[in-house]
Amino acid sequence: MNVTTAVDNGVNVEALLGARQALTEAPEAARFNWRASCSWVKGTHSQSSVQAFFGLGAEQKHKTEFRYDADHPEIFAADDNGPAPVEFILVGLASCLTAGIASVAQHRKIQLRSVKATVEAGMDLQGILGIDADVRNGFDGVHVMFEIDADATREQIAALVAQSQKRSAVFDILTNPTNVTVQVK
The missing domain is CATH 3.30.300.20 (K homology (KH) domain)
Known part of the structure; x- marks a missing residue:
């Protein structure tokens, strides 16, 4: 007897395939514009954020604004406030x-x-x-x-x-x- 185990890697393949089909039929909606903004803090330290982007023919937003600190390591005479x-x-x-x-x-x-x-x-x-x-x-x-x-x-x-x-x-x-x-x- 063959027993089939359901595979669950947490990816909604049906939704991805549906999006692929929809974008095949409306290729202009496949054009995305990703954005990030960055502000200098001090020295080589900066803070960047990501929230809004353009896709599917309209402005879109992530559920939350993501923030990232970047810096250089101390061995570069920096404060190492981030990657x-x-x-x-x-x-x-x-x-x-x-x-x-x-x-x-x-x-x-x-x-x-x-x-x-x-x-x-x-x-x-x-x-x-x-x-x-x-x-x-x-x-x-x-x-x-x-x-x-x-x-x-x-x-x-x-x-x-x-x-x-x-x-x-x-x-x-x-x-x-x-x-x-x-x-x-």
Whole structure:
């Protein structure tokens, strides 16, 4: 006798598939504009917030305003009031890939027991500090390592990660050039 166990990774796949269908029929509603604002506090400390965004053809809001402190570590002669801005990039990548894994696993009826992502990025500060103009200011590489416990084979788990990577907005932002403009009012 085959017993089927319900899979619950906490992702409403039916709603995601419904949204996909609706946006296929109304592609203009798929255009989103994400926003964050940031205010300087003191030294290298800043506070950012996220609440409103544009999507589905109208202004939208999160249930609450999210606030984030950023700073540099004490070893950079700073007060260490929050993660370094580059660490937020790593958090974004890990979070986006992990959310994708949960969503794909739910859709493929794979029960997850645990997912842990560890993200590391190398950086040579000689670029930022103006010591060597040939050294870039950003990461020289990013490494993501997943530890996943699931009712699945290694191949199925690898396929979950590959599909998550393929559909991750943050992975795309980090691996493809993005136009960035900076203005002063």
